[in-house]
Amino acid sequence: MNMNMNMNRKQGQILSERFEVAFNQVHDALRDIVQINDDRFVVLVKVGAKKYQIIETYKKDLEQYARLRNAIVHEKMEIGFYIAEPNAKVVSHIEKIANVFSRPNYALSIATKNVVYFDYRDSILKVTAAIKEHGYSKFPIYKNKKCVGLLTSSSIVKWMAQNMENSSVNLSDSHVSDIMTYEKEHPIEIVAKDINIFEVENIFEKAHRKKQKIEGVIITEHGRADESPLGMITAWDLIQIDYTVD
The missing domain is CATH 3.10.580.10 (CBS-domain)
Structure with missing residues (x-):
């Protein structure tokens, strides 16, 4: 039982770390794309969505992920234990968004x-x-x-x-x-x-x-x-x- 709990915790930690890496990639890409004097993720999303159709497409998802990110990063019960852990589907989705933003398609x-x-x-x-x-x-x-x-x-x-x-x-x-x-x-x-x-x-x-x-x-x-x-x-x-x- 303890082994299963440890495995689940480790898996959750890996998902949380993957989520945070992808979130940071999206944040970096938004800075480069939107280029305003405000570094806040939610502001970059809001301003970017008005300028770019791609960002508008993901606006609601990104706003939800910002809340989840705050829960993951700021509400750790202890080192290595996350009170909120994203599921695999969420992690996969934000990784794909990060890929779209970091390496946008050629216009052609x-x-x-x-x-x-x-x-x-x-x-x-x-x-x-x-x-x-x-x-x-x-x-x-x-x-x-x-x-x-x-x-x-x-x-x-x-x-x-x-x-x-x-x-x-x-x-x-x-x-x-x-x-x-x-x-x-x-x-x-x-x-x-x-x-x-x-x-x-x-x-x-x-x-x-x-x-x-x-x-x-x-x-x-x-x-x-x-x-x-x-x-x-x-x-x-x-x-x-x-x-x-x-």
């Missing part, structure tokens, strides 16, 4: 792949065919092999309204360049493929603070406008990501 992993893009000289019929086939509403546009902005379905509608005759529009002689004159400026960022998810969220957050709206982040090999897009991320893509870990 959540980007829309096989980006459909067009040249200034392309027929508008190519664009309408792409809208029908893919359901996309935004397309990077290239001029002289350099990305110059986005073409949106809303600007196509505006163009059609202005060029309608007898309830019809002749698309056969129209080109992307014709539509782009109706296109308002859509700020985009072009980044290299080694950028991570937190860094992409920062791009949207910084623009928001300046009262600007980034329409999309285009990922290329080295982050140059004259490179083909490998992926594209919109603010909506960030909201839709499922960061859940079992």
